[in-house]
Amino acid sequence: MSTGGHPFAPPHHEQRWVDTATELAAEFAKTAGALDQSAELPLANLQALHGSGLDAALLPKELGGEALSYRSYGEIVRLLSAACPSTACIWVMHIGAGVGLAEISAPDAARFYADELIAGRRFANALSEPTSGNLFMMPMQHAEPVDGGFRLTGAKRFASGCEIADHFLVNALVEDKPTFFGLAADPATMRFIPIWDTMGLRASRSQLIEFTGTLLREDRRCPALRPKRPNHIGAGLAFLSLGIADAALAALVDHARRRIIPTTGEPLARMQWLRFDVADVHARLEAATMYARHMCWLADENSAEFVPATIRAKQLANGLAVDAAQLAVRVGGASAGYLRSSPIERIFRDAQAGGLMAYSLEVCKDTLGAALLDGHDG
Template sequence: MSEQTQAPVSERIARAPHVPARIIRSDAEAIEVARRLAADFAREAVERDRERRLPWDELERFSASGLWAISVPKAYGGAGVGYRTLVEVIASISAADPSLGQLPQNHLGVVNNLLLTGSEAQKQRYFAKVLAGYRFGNAFSEAKSKYVTTFQTRIRFDGDSAVLDGEKAYCTGALFAHIVPVAGVDEAERPFIAFVPRDAAGLRVVDSWDGFGQRTTASGQVLIDGVRVPADDVIPAWKAYEQPSADGPVSQIIQAAVDTGIARGAFAELLRFAREARPWVDSGLEHGWQDPLSQAAIGELAWRLQAAEAILLKAADAVDQALAEPSEASVAAASLVVGQAKVLSTEIALLAAEKLPELAGTRSVSARHGIDRFWRNARTHTLHDPVRWKYHLVGNHSLNGVIPPRHTWN
């Protein structure tokens, strides 16, 4: 047995890939690989959720597949896929297991931030690592700061080094990462991101996540005590918001893709159970699938899901446009339509998960089926940021022409 296999799961550290990851070359290839992996990941999704079995093996296959590198631009050796493809990849994986679908979201966000604010040398170095199969984690959010956009973690530049101190929460992906990007602010309160090796001295990842949903994301804490990295391993993340950029819409559309995937998974399971459900005694029908009341309810879910998927694709086009030609107008347009996608994906994920046991019948609530995971996952993930503020964002623009504030949550 290897040293990594013997260690407790909460103490395991991802080792450098033994074999370089597959290099995906096209949008079609990315979607084909995602659908094949999703079918594989779905097989033990119930057991992983029930036992809170952290998906180390699945993640190795996931990142080795090349899907974690599909947004690396063609100029750096990647596929440079469009966001229609990226959200389809995330939704496909999330339909099978939304914890697995959520794990790359911060990694993909970091890839975009690196593209926006990294030096040419940094892009060359870190994009090469991503293409080889290295995974970025996340040490951004903090539980003790006043707002989600403010940090108490400090970064201090000391000659050719940078030193970080602080405490992070909701660190999805950090436990499984090869590199943990840590956000800290300097004396001028400007945020930087430091690329910290997972096994760096002073960096401790704590598997403290005990949420009732998204149970295997290990979205716990990261403690940073005098972590020192070369200054060349730090990017000026604040520059992504000094001028119009699609950093916020990129982050948000990935969230919407996860929730759309949860809705897909719940709806597919609902159809499977509803076809086997008994007819109600007063209906006089032979089969449950003949029930017009069930058909009507399922029809409503179907069109709501299709609407969420349609607006997600429209949002993807807007993100691509904002990335290609960033301006106040293009970035605001992307934020607005991504906000709409957040609203629709949140609503259908929760509604489909709630209707699943109602239309599937009493038999479906047996613990062996694990269908409660859909609602638990939807309710947990959709709390990432309050969707009520997306209604406000869209309404304030429609009524008053106010463009959305630029930050990671818009």
């Protein structure tokens, strides 16, 4: 897959990474259905991503990486999501936590986390609290001071890939201020609550974590709340939904071309209503794609406009993925769109997840709408 030909294309010298992701995605697609059925973590896929060098490539150059552009990163997330969105979801969170810790930690800890990521250690986020809704950057749970750091008792939810994580990015209130820490997995004080029985992204296994006096070490406290570069989670979420929309559109087009209407003897693809609806979805997909790519360009420029752009990009992509998947179900009908034997059924369930992830689709709309109505830019 070449990404050239548009103004926000990845740098030419990074095309090899997009090609690598294209090859990996083709293999991941073969097991996506089975992993969904079993709700089993796609460990082999995650290991393949690390083995390809993609994990390390996203680190800053001074920490042993290539500072891979956000423009390339977005295309890669989209490819992975179209093939196996659970794999893409875990990988986005893994990179967000691993590269994030390397960029907001003190120098010695930053070097440690970069080396751990390069060595293949797994990272996960533990930021969202059961009572905090979408305010994952604003923790409500207090960490109490003790010798060597602070102790946290509470819970974090929706920690994708937490069961195989070696390190966590976690936050808590310290002296009433949101504070971030790197945390090594601690089986003695951390417990994963087996509540994961979700409708979509089943293989992401985003569990609830219970902390009981877990030590947040002072030397793993992150002094900088804002990294030198934008976090990869915000940049990746829109592309998770765009990849699912790609899969939905491809599945419905394939079915419409092969499905013959008994009364006319013509393929379903000849139906005018379908052509109208497919044209609408395709146009919206192109528009959402261009805005998401613009958002990544802003990230590469380290622009202050990146944050509001992530909200707009996520809103556009989340809604589009749901609409594309709904159209695929209509086209597939009972046999190809509703039964578990069809990939369309899984794609429809996966499409719902993006709008629920923080910031949820409703929070995105409220934030942008309030900014406009209050008379300033969102």
